[in-house]
Amino acid sequence: MQLSPPQSQESNPMLARVQCPVCLRELPGADINAHLDRCLQGGAEADGDGRAEAERGSPPPCKKLRPAAPAPAAPGCSPLQQQGRGGGSSSSIAQQLAGKPLADKLRPDTLGDYVGQERVLGAQSLLRPLLEAHEVPSLILWGPPGCGKTTLAHIIASSSRKNGTRFVTLSATSAKTNDVRDVISQAQNEKRLFKRKTILFIDEIHRFNKAQQDTFLPHVECGTVTLIGATTENPSFQVNSALLSRCRVIVLEKLSVEAMEVILMRAVRSLGIRVLGQGEQHSSSATGSPSEGSEFPVYIEEKALSTLAYLCDGDARTGLNGLQLAVQARLAAGVATGSSTDGALITEEHVKEGLQRSHILYDRAGEEHYNCISALHKSMRGSDENASLYWLARMLEGGEDPLYVARRLVRFASEDIGLADPLALTQAVAAYQGCHFIGMPECEVILAQCVVYFARAPKSIEVYRAYSNVKECLRMHTGPLPPVPLHLRNAPTRLMKNLGYGKGYKYNPMYKEPVEQDYLPEELKGVNFFKEQKT
Numbered sequence: 001m002q003l004s005p006p007q008s009q010e011s012n013p014m015l016a017r018v019q020c021p022v023c024l025r026e027l028p029g030a031d032i033n034a035h036l037d038r039c040l041q042g043g044a045e046a047d048g049d050g051r052a053e054a055e056r057g058s059p060p061p062c063k064k065l066r067p068a069a070p071a072p073a074a075p076g077c078s079p080l081q082q083q084g085r086g087g088g089s090s091s092s093i094a095q096q097l098a099g100k101p102l103a104d105k106l107r108p109d110t111l112g113d114y115v116g117q118e119r120v121l122g123a124q125s126l127l128r129p130l131l132e133a134h135e136v137p138s139l140i141l142w143g144p145p146g147c148g149k150t151t152l153a154h155i156i157a158s159s160s161r162k163n164g165t166r167f168v169t170l171s172a173t174s175a176k177t178n179d180v181r182d183v184i185s186q187a188q189n190e191k192r193l194f195k196r197k198t199i200l201f202i203d204e205i206h207r208f209n210k211a212q213q214d215t216f217l218p219h220v221e222c223g224t225v226t227l228i229g230a231t232t233e234n235p236s237f238q239v240n241s242a243l244l245s246r247c248r249v250i251v252l253e254k255l256s257v258e259a260m261e262v263i264l265m266r267a268v269r270s271l272g273i274r275v276l277g278q279g280e281q282h283s284s285s286a287t288g289s290p291s292e293g294s295e296f297p298v299y300i301e302e303k304a305l306s307t308l309a310y311l312c313d314g315d316a317r318t319g320l321n322g323l324q325l326a327v328q329a330r331l332a333a334g335v336a337t338g339s340s341t342d343g344a345l346i347t348e349e350h351v352k353e354g355l356q357r358s359h360i361l362y363d364r365a366g367e368e369h370y371n372c373i374s375a376l377h378k379s380m381r382g383s384d385e386n387a388s389l390y391w392l393a394r395m396l397e398g399g400e401d402p403l404y405v406a407r408r409l410v411r412f413a414s415e416d417i418g419l420a421d422p423l424a425l426t427q428a429v430a431a432y433q434g435c436h437f438i439g440m441p442e443c444e445v446i447l448a449q450c451v452v453y454f455a456r457a458p459k460s461i462e463v464y465r466a467y468s469n470v471k472e473c474l475r476m477h478t479g480p481l482p483p484v485p486l487h488l489r490n491a492p493t494r495l496m497k498n499l500g501y502g503k504g505y506k507y508n509p510m511y512k513e514p515v516e517q518d519y520l521p522e523e524l525k526g527v528n529f530f531k532e533q534k535t
């Protein structure tokens, strides 16, 4: 925490004892910020001073509120590099790959290490100078998975903490409205007492419902908190329009192949893996220069890296996970066979396997995406429940957005099942909401249930076809559209009544027998859209 401590009589405020303005206890200036955080949340203990609290280690303020970032790494040096480059050997690489996923370990801390996204973060962009000046506006970061939304928030967190701003993280998948209220009240206290700003980062903000989003709207408006939301979903549909209008929407793109190559190259360098150009031999006897100090050097083909950069489809997490699995599999194979002198070589095939395990090959924006959804639609239409499930799983296991599939099911419910089973639409909407509430992987079975229901359901395109006929009729019409017949018009004013609006209209409930009355314009009299065939 970087808060300026409250005034003390002594010249060095960090050494002087100061009084906490909340609980009025005295404690060393150096401890005031840590103490204050706990005190504002009612967590400071009644006895002892701030140092004693710090030494005892107090519990995190709230289970769902975690401080945003770990201790910053030295500038320009990734955590893996900090672990030392004595590596290159299988044992040190295996150690580095243990624990947290590689993607997390390599998450950059500074804008300088953030790769790509030139359009929104380049030197000419609006955002970059603001971030560099620590003037962070409320932002919605919108982009596909693994493109760097959380990473950008993490960088903002690191730099804003240096500036004395608090940074609090909530995940919309687990946080409750009360958690948001807690953050807001802390932010109000901080602002009122210490003029200290709070940035609230909400991951997957689209998972918050409207009421939850409403909770922080006024506080964003009056500047109590600066909101940074991350979402993979189009914010126009998923974020309150009032909230949206108070935030800048930053559209992050899939990382380019070149950007992915930079990220992967950085990863292999951090691990101490040597990259082999085309035609280079990997054995230590052939190169004469195994990785320094390694008993079992590890190499990767340049081609393997470029293939990985291409196949991960702009998702850095997928690329780094694929690399990690490929390396771990090769190391395990080396250990199992006891081979040692020539080291391990990671080829294109190995990274494909690594990717296949972490992420079934599936191009979410490319042709495969459309091919698979088309195959699913046709299998359900053909009432083949077996094939329907297969295509669903191909998409979900490949990383498809479950809400995309759910939206297609809503459409299918009306287009193909229609009034043959009107409950299908309810099923589809419920499936969409279920997916929205719980996300992957739990929502996969919701979609599977809906898909099988649809494959088994009776089918009718009666309404779909009739509506297409109406659209066709409108499209083919030349000249002005026929006026609404006077008797069908509402007549809320005397003038309208005088003009004949509503005149002659037969109010059906007043009649025992079926009413003879025209509802179509005069020139369409007798047209039946349910019988007409669309040409």
Ligand SMILES: Nc1ncnc2c1ncn2[C@@H]1O[C@H](COP(=O)(O)OP(=O)(O)OP(=O)(O)O)[C@@H](O)[C@H]1O
Residues within 6 Å of the ligand: 102, 103, 104, 105, 106, 107, 108, 113, 114, 115, 116, 117, 143, 144, 145, 146, 147, 148, 149, 150, 151, 152, 230, 231, 232, 263, 316, 317, 320
């Ligand atoms: N622009 C980038 N520069 C460098 N590394 C990146 C970048 N984007 C992502 N990464 C790497 O990929 C990992 C995953 O990225 P991140 O968590 O930021 O993705 P995201 O967009 O928040 O994805 P999701 O929507 O799935 O949460 C990071 O830990 C980091 O190692």
